Amino acid sequence: QVQLVESGGGLVQAGGSLRLSCAASGRTFSDFGMGWFRRAPGKEREFVAAISWRGGITLHADSVKGRFTISRDNGRNTVYLQMNSLKPEDTAVYYCAVQGTRFGLLGRGPESYDNWGQGTQVTVSS
Numbered sequence: 001q002v003q004l005v006e007s008g009g010g011l012v013q014a015g016g017s018l019r020l021s022c023a024a025s026g027r028t029f030s031d032f033g034m035g036w037f038r039r040a041p042g043k044e045r046e047f048v049a050a051i052s053w054r055g056g057i058t059l060h061a062d063s064v065k066g067r068f069t070i071s072r073d074n075g076r077n078t079v080y081l082q083m084n085s086l087k088p089e090d091t092a093v094y095y096c097a098v099q100g101t102r103f104g105l106l107g108r109g110p111e112s113y114d115n116w117g118q119g120t121q122v123t124v125s126s
Helices: none
Strands: 003-007 010-013 018-025 034-039 045-051 058-060 068-073 078-083 092-099 113-116 120-125
Touching: 003 092, 018 034, 018 092, 018 120, 034 068, 034 078, 045 068, 045 078, 058 068, 078 092
Parallel strands: 010 120
Antiparallel strands: 003 018, 018 078, 034 045, 034 092, 045 058, 068 078, 092 113, 092 120
16 A cells, blocks of 8 residues: 655745655655645646656646755655745645656646655745
């Protein structure tokens, strides 16, 4: 059974930084792409970033490009989301997810991911 546990969320002022972590277990971590999504109050879940199984390919949403960086440490079975220059509109629950296909093509759509963490709240005050 796959388990994903996010941590690192919290309250930060606009312009500040946070680093989210997602620890994975129950699957050969290094064989699967990973993604971060978020859901703001009253809005649909949206793609934030994704990273390929070896970490050589990354995707970032236009809204976070240049401010957020996804990375992974396969030795620690952990994926990270470094968030800099945070804005109030980044306030959301952030979820990590693992792709369902081993060595699969990296995707932005939630249908590519078959297991999700419980989420961690990020609140950015103005």
